[in-house]
Amino acid sequence: MRHTHATRPHARTLAISLLAVLTLWFLSGPRPAAAVEIVPNKLSVNGFFDTHIAYNLYDSGTTGLEVDHWVTMVNWRVSPRVRFFGDITLEHGTHYDEHGQNGDIKTRAFVQFQHSDAFKAAAGNFQSPFGHYNQVHDAVIAFTTVDLADAFYADRQVGVDALGTPVHSHLYAREAAGVWLSGHALPVENWGLRWDLYAINGEVRDGRNPAQADDNANKGIGLRTEFELPAGLHLGASWYSERHGGLGTDPTLPAPAGAERRALAAEAEWQIGPLNLQGEQLWSRVESYPVPLAPIPFVQPDTHAMGQYATASVAFGAVIPYIRQERYRNRWFDDTYEAFSAGVAMRASPGAVIKFQHKAVARADDVSEAQLAVAF
């Protein structure tokens, strides 16, 4: 369930949208992922902006203009083998604001030591490498659909607090502070292996959930591998586990000590000429999670959750029609979410994309959206 928030297109939001669109449209130009090079090959600034108008996005019968992201990223080559990356994100209408607030500011920053293609080490705050798209920072210009699949990437109900209030979270730590090791190897010609290993403090934000709280007592570890096979086929798997520490003893908080979350995901992508096929499957479970106010006190509920999606798209030059089917199920709450999306993405230039999408949601309102994203 998404949080309700204001959707009125007030003048300030509209003015900021238009100004930003015009500015970035001029900056973007017909170039692929170009950045503003402050010092060539040393310091660059890039980013993106996206806005959309939607019908029924959060409430029935509402039409809202949303300014979703305004992101500025900095890349600094400190030395040939040391790189700093940082970004500041201004979000409006964030999907995972637990307090119903309309805006949010996020920061991300890490330093990466690059020994070789086979081994890199980073420390800082980063989006955890889980699944295919978790690292792209909701940059809608980097994927075909209007939004990432809710069944996989959005926050879902994962438990209840001591008062029985639903608690929402991602099924893994979407971003966190910690250490991140990665590499890319070519064991056989035309075959590639990409790997990521990270140890983190659990999720930085949205701490009110059974197993994720940034109280420095919630440790997580994750692993991701991706096999690059010939003929454009990529197969990947992600695993994540975290355990809440001893600080969550406050009975009013939904973070009992010892609660453990485990998540496993499989992914596949196949590029066959202009045809792109992609899908992901996720399984998640919270263990050692007693519920004080359950009908039978301190019972261990079945917290298995499962999310999946499959997307197909065909590129006719700069016009890319697509379809997506997604499904989520949580056994504890018998929460089932199912949606089918169809749309078209049109790349006005390599730095600007316009998308139209209609999403049919089972047992809920259909959502129609038009979106504009500009990158520089």
Place this chain on the structure above:
Amino acid sequence: MRNPPTTMLPAPPAVPYPLLALRAVLRAALPVLLLLATAGTASLLPAHAFEIVVNSDNLVPQIGTAELKRIYLGEQEFWRGGPSGPVQPVLREEGDTDFLRRLGVSQQQLTNRWMRLVFSGAAYPPHVARSDQEVLEYVASHPGSIGYVEQYSATPGVRTLPLTD
């Protein structure tokens, strides 16, 4: 001496005017057709209509298409047997069709790939050049860079890199 009667000579064959006209056109067009055929063959003779260029300090003797593809897709960030620093691929605003065909990727795929890399913070953004001259100037001043030009003109600090299969 009597001249033979002219009526004894064979009469020239009567050629219809349309056939005469066609023959004239073919005769006139033959050199043009030969020229076009030669030109077409000549354009197919070289393996590619672009040149790979690197900094003259780069001692890599040659590069294969597979490695070139990995570099331009951001999958290989460091030289093998070349400069110690990272590879700096120079992209073009309008991707050369022959170059992209050689790599087996479309301009759309190349753009999407770099979008994902850059917005995930996984890679330093590549330099994008607008012309051959800009490619040559950038490569001359950056030892780890690699680019491609449609027409190579000798530039101090730049050399061509043989492309193998």
